[in-house]
Amino acid sequence: METQRWKTGSGTEDPADPDACDNVNRSDTRNGLAHGCAIPIVFGMVTELGHFALILAFLVAIVQSVVPMVGAHKRWPGWMAVAEPAATVQFLLTGFSFVALTYAFVTSDFSLKLVWQNSHSAKPMIYKISGVWGNHEGSMLLWVLILTLFGAMAAWFGNGLPPTLRARVLAVQSSVAVAFFAFILFTSNPFLRLAVPPFDGQDLNPLLQDPGLAFHPPFLYLGYVGLSICFSFAVAALIEGRVDAAWGRWVRPWTLAAWVFLTIGIALGSWWAYYELGWGGFWFWDPVENASFMPWLFATALLHSAIVVEKREALKAWTILLAILAFGFSLLGAFIVRSGVLTSVHAFANDPERGVYLLAITGVFMGGALVLFALRSGAMESTGVFRPVSREGALVANNILLAVSCFVVFVGTMWPLIAEMLWGQRLSVGPPFFNAAFTPFFLVIGAILPLGAILPWKRARLARSMSPLWGALVLAIAVGGLAYALTSGRSALAPFGIALGAWVVFGAATELWTRAGRGKIGSKLRRLGNLPRADWGKAVAHGGLGITFIGIAALTAWTVEDIRVAQEGESFDVAGYEVTLVDVQRVQGPNYVSTMAEITLDRDGAEVARLFPEKRVYPVAGMPTTEAAIDNGVFRDLYVVIGDPQENGGWAVRTFIKPYANWIWAGCIIMALGGVLSLSDRRVRVAGSARKPKAPGVPAE
C-alpha cells in the first residue's frame, strides 16, 4: 500500500533502485530522508512543506495586516505597497499548503491523521478529493484559501482604487486571515501525523460521497468568504472616513460575486437534501441551513443598497452596516456549525475550545467593526435627495423586508439557546415556526418587486409606473386562476404562490420590454439586445426568484405521496401512474453494498420511467444511505424510494409525484445567472479593474 502511495504520486520513480526506496518507504514513511532515498523523501515531505507553507502564510498575513495599515495612516507609499505582493504571496503559500493536503488525500497517505479519519483507499478519486474539505480541519483550510484568494484578487484588480483605501482594504482582509490561520494552526491543524500509520482509513461519511455535496462546500465558502472582501471595504471606508459613489461601484461586483456563489452553494445543498434524504424535502430550517441563509439574505440586501450608494449617494451608513453584518453572520454561521452550541442535523465534531475561539473571532471582528461604525458613521453624509415613492424608496423597502426576515431567522435559530440560558427552559423552534413567521416577508417582497424595479429614481408616480404592468398582473392572476381550477378542493395557497411567482416573472419581462422603447418590433429587439448586461442581469435574477416561488408553492401544495408494502411483481396506482415493483437485487458497489430495486411507472399503458432506487450500506463507515431514484421532468418529478424488507416478504416502497420540483433549483440557477450577467457588464469591469476598454465606442446605455 505504501508502495502504491509513492508510486502513484511520483509517476517518475527512479528506475535505478526502486526496491531500496520501496523498503525504506515501508519501514518508515516519515523519515525517508534519513535513508537517503530521493523520491519518497520528496513526496513524503510534501505534507511537511505544506505545513511549513501554511505557517509562512500566517507570518506574511501578520505583516500584511500591520505594515500597509500604518503606511496608509502615515501616507508612506513604500509601506502601503507591501500589501499587493504580500497578498499574492499569502495566496500562493496557502494554495501550496492546500495542494499538499489534497496530495495526501489523493495518494491515501494514512500517516496523516486527517486522511486516516476521512478517507479510504477504495474510495473513488472524486471523493478522495472532496474528502479534503469533508471535515473540519480541511474545510477550514479551504476557507482560509478562499480568504487569501479574495485578498489576492482585490490586490490584482484593485489598481483603480485610491492607494490608501487599497492598502487598508488589503490590511483588513489580511487581519481576518491572521485570525483564521491562527485558528487552524493552534486548534485545527490538518497536518498532524500519526506515529504509526494504519493500514487503511476510516472512510468519508457516505452521505458526503455524492456529486452534489462534493461541490456544495466550495461554492458556499466562496460565498461566505467572498463577503469578507465587502467587510474589508466597509471597515477600510470607515477608517478612511469616506464613502462615495465610487466606493459603491467598487464594492458591488464583490458582493455580486459572493452572492452568486452563495446562491449556487445553497441551491446545491437543497437539491442534495431533496434527492438524498429520501423523502423529497428541500429545506428544513435546520440551524446549519439557517446559518447559510442569513448571510444570503444580508448579501441580497447589500447588493441592492450598494446600488443606491452608487447611483444616488444615499443609504451610505446603512450599506456599510449591511456589509459588516453580512460577513459577521458568515462568521456567526461558522461558530454555530463548528462549536455545536446548537444541535443540528448537520452537527460537526463539537469542540468547546474551537467554539470559544470562533466566538472570539466573530466577537472581535463584528464587535470591532460595529464600534468603528458607531464612531465614524456620522461622517457618512448622504447627499441624494428623493421622494418616498421612488426607486430609492422601493430599495429601502426591499432592505427592510430582507433585514427583518433575516432577523426572524436569527431569532428563531437562537431562541432555544436564549430560552435555555435565561429561563432554563428547553424549547424547539422548527419548520412550522419559520414557515409561519418568515414566509409573509417574502410574499410581500414578491408582491412589490415588479413595481419597485420599474419605479424611476428620485420621484415617481405610482399610477404611471404601474401602467405598463397591468398586463403582467392580469396574466399572473390568470395563471393563478388556472392553477386553482386545476386543483379544486385543495388549499388556495398554491394558486396564490404561483400567481405571485408569475407576477414576478411577467413583471421582469415587462420591464425589459418597456426598456426597449417604442417603435417597430425589429428596432425594439435590437434595442433589447443592446441593453446593458446589468439590466438583463437584473431582470433575469428577478425572473429566477419568481420561478423559485412557483416551484416552492407547487411542490408544497401538490406533492402526492404513497407509502405501502409491495411484493415483487406487484403493481399499484399512484395519482394516475401505474407503479410496478419489478425486482429487488443485492448489488456490490466499489465501497458499499446496495439493495437495488427496479420500479417502473406506466401511464395509459405506456412506460414513463424505469427507476432503480437503492439503499446502500457502507461497511467501513458502518452506515446506510438512501439513494432515491428520480425521473426528472419539467412539470413533475417521479421520485421512488425503496425501504426495508417486510416480515411478509414484501418491501416498503415510497412513491412521490412532485410537481414543478425542479423549478426551485432552476430558479436559483437563473438567479445566479442573472448575477453573472450583471457582473459581466462592461461598466462593472471598468470600475473593477484599471484596464481601460480598448475601443471606447459609443455605449448603448
Added chain:
Amino acid sequence: MIRAVLLFLLLALPAQAVEPDEMLADPVLEARADALDDELRCVQCRSEAIGSSNADWARDARLMVRELIAGGATDAEVLDFFVERYGEVVLMRPRAEGANLVLWLAAPAMLLLAGAISITYLRRRSVAAPDDGLTTEEQARLDELLGR
C-alpha cells in the same frame, strides 16, 4: 453552513420516517396524523420532527399519535399529551404564550421599528437641501488643479 461537511449526525437517519405498517386506514385521520408528525419533535434526535426521523423513539411517537387520533383525540389533545410527558421541547412550533411571545412578536416589532425609522429617514431625504457636493478641502484641491 457547510451542512455538507457537517452531516455527521444524519448518521442514524437516512430519513425514511413513516413506515407502511404504521399508517391509519382512514385517509382523513392519517392526514391529520401526518400533519401532527411535523409538529412534534423527536426528542432523541437533533432538531428533527418525528415525521422525518428513523429513530425508534420517533416511530413509537408516531404510533402513539395514531393511537390517540384513532381514539378520538383532537389535534390539541395529542399535542398536550406529548407536552405533559416531555415538556415544551417536544413542540416544533413554540406556543405563543409567556416568554415565547417575545419570539413570535420579535419580527412584527422589528418591522414596525424599521418602518418607523425608514419613514423618518425617507421624510428627511425628501426635503434635505441638496448640498453642493464638495467639501472645503475638495474645493481647495479643485481650485488648485484649475489654477485658480
